[in-house]
Amino acid sequence: xxxxxxxxxxxVPAQAVSxxxxxxxxxxxxxAVTEGELSAVVSEVSRDEFDGxxxxxxxxxxxxxxxxxxxxxxxxxxxxxxxxxxxxxxxTIFDDADGTRQMLVRECEALTDALTRLEGRxxxxxxxxxxxxxxxxxxxxxxxxxxxxxxxxYLARRRQERQTREAARNAAAQLVDDVDSALxxxxxxxxxxxxxxxxxxxxxxxMLLNGAYLLDADQVxxxxxxxxxxxxxxxxxxAQIVVTGPWPPYNFAAGEAPRQPx
Amino acid sequence: xxxxxxxxxxxxxxLLDRLLGGGVVIAGxxxxxxxxxxxxxxxxxxLISSVGKLEERPPR
Numbered sequence: 001x002x003x004x005x006x007x008x009x010x011x012v013p014a015q016a017v018s019x020x021x022x023x024x025x026x027x028x029x030x031x032a033v034t035e036g037e038l039s040a041v042v043s044e045v046s047r048d049e050f051d052g053x054x055x056x057x058x059x060x061x062x063x064x065x066x067x068x069x070x071x072x073x074x075x076x077x078x079x080x081x082x083x084x085x086x087x088x089x090x091x092t093i094f095d096d097a098d099g100t101r102q103m104l105v106r107e108c109e110a111l112t113d114a115l116t117r118l119e120g121r122x123x124x125x126x127x128x129x130x131x132x133x134x135x136x137x138x139x140x141x142x143x144x145x146x147x148x149x150x151x152x153x154y155l156a157r158r159r160q161e162r163q164t165r166e167a168a169r170n171a172a173a174q175l176v177d178d179v180d181s182a183l184x185x186x187x188x189x190x191x192x193x194x195x196x197x198x199x200x201x202x203x204x205x206x207m208l209l210n211g212a213y214l215l216d217a218d219q220v221x222x223x224x225x226x227x228x229x230x231x232x233x234x235x236x237x238x239a240q241i242v243v244t245g246p247w248p249p250y251n252f253a254a255g256e257a258p259r260q261p262x
Numbered sequence: 263x264x265x266x267x268x269x270x271x272x273x274x275x276x277l278l279d280r281l282l283g284g285g286v287v288i289a290g291x292x293x294x295x296x297x298x299x300x301x302x303x304x305x306x307x308x309l310i311s312s313v314g315k316l317e318e319r320p321p322r
Contacts, residue, residue: 005292051292069277089285093292107288114286125276193279200275210279244276250284 131238
């Protein structure tokens with residue numbers, strides 16, 4: 001058994017393969033394995049580090065995972081600038097070129113469909129963050145109910161607090177729908193990813209929407225303009241709209257397969 | 263203001279959300295089941311958030 005394995009990045013049309021200058025995961029040279037019309041972009045990794053139990057252990061080492069994730073992404077970004085790609089999930093690993101070719105044969109139809117569907121299209125991410133207090137302030141019911149003491153005043157205060165919370169929740173949901181549908185107007189497909197909490201995102205504000213949009217390449221400027229316009233329109237909610245991309249189409253490569261719920 | 267990936271470092275959480283949560287899932291020869299990856303993803307979210315907290319501490 002060889003002490004090397006093949007790490008796969010993504011699938012590209014066979015005729016589109018050109019040399020990738022970025023080094024691959026763990027420093028391996030990036031190469032292609034071709035079968036018919038499809039090429040898998042791969043690089044060698046050591047079995048010691050990437051097989052079975054050691055892989056599982058390494059995946060739980062954040063520094064290791066970050067390095068590998070960024071190396072994987074760097075290769076895909078370089079490919080993305082040149083051709084259509086079907087990105088593979090992290091840790092798609094084969095024994096050797098034969099194993100990779102067998103996969104290309106087995107998955108030929110789905111991969112070919114995906115490449116056709118994604119040609120000329122780009123995935124962009126858009127996040128909506130607001131200042132939760134300012135959003136709530138725009139919806140707070142007027143009138144100062146029941147400052148007095150006693151049971152009736154207490155109940156009235158509680159009722160008002162509940163109404164305030166509900167109004168804020170409804171306003172947030174309405175805002176997300178407004179922003180998402182304005183962005184979807186430019187997109188062929190869209191998904192909502194789970195909003196990230198502040199510690200994970202490093203962004204200030206409450207993330208209400210973490211969307212991914214599949215666009216025709218000529219719609220990118222329009223999407224950005226819409227995002228800027230929405231940020232301005234909702235400025236009194238403290239809205240920030242953060243656009244990232246183009247991404248390898250991670251969220252749209254799998255076709256109609258249902259996504260895991262958040 | 264909106265900005266592109268090229269203009270900023272890609273946040274690790276954005277990357278992992280896509281690399282672990284998206285992408286085509288194809289059975290490789292080295293089997294790491296979808297469940298394994300999902301478990302990693304869940305434990306990582308906890309891990310990253312605790313790293314975030316560590317970084318907020320004043321420098322030693």
